Amino acid sequence: MRNCAFVVTALLALAISPVDSTNAADTVWSGLVMAENVPQPAPIPAELTRIEETLKELFGYNQFQVIGQSRKTLKTGEEDWLASSKYFALHVDARGETETGYVLNLKLFKERELLLEMDTKLNKRSPLVIKGPQVGGGQLLLVLVVQ
Numbered sequence: 001m002r003n004c005a006f007v008v009t010a011l012l013a014l015a016i017s018p019v020d021s022t023n024a025a026d027t028v029w030s031g032l033v034m035a036e037n038v039p040q041p042a043p044i045p046a047e048l049t050r051i052e053e054t055l056k057e058l059f060g061y062n063q064f065q066v067i068g069q070s071r072k073t074l075k076t077g078e079e080d081w082l083a084s085s086k087y088f089a090l091h092v093d094a095r096g097e098t099e100t101g102y103v104l105n106l107k108l109f110k111e112r113e114l115l116l117e118m119d120t121k122l123n124k125r126s127p128l129v130i131k132g133p134q135v136g137g138g139q140l141l142l143v144l145v146v147q
Helices: 046-059
Strands: 011-013 026-036 063-074 080-084 088-097 101-110 113-123 128-135 138-146
Touching (some): 046 128
Antiparallel strands (some): 011 128, 088 101, 128 138
16 A cells, blocks of 8 residues: 555444443454455455445445454453554554443554544444545455444
């Protein structure tokens, strides 16, 4: 990827079924997802099956491959973790819990270069999807889901 100039074009809250809020701790799945159009798409990863059709409609790609991931159980709502792949890393710093989710600081790195830093909220009822840089013929997506 020569041109690192990209714009985060959208934060997408994708509605999925409600999460039971009686749990003492939530687990957050974070994924670096490569979206591409290919002649013979591979089956969608299990972590993305609930939002497969929405991803296809919104982004126009037919294949979604998880290239890096992490699961973190949040006990205090102030933990941090890293989801990484060969070239990209997503550092997530939870800054506290709200009634409906978590306040997060996200940093996306390509190798050691900081590409994006942002504060956002992750809702317990719907995933957070951020459109990242174009990579080859595809698009990097950052996906966070409270499981």
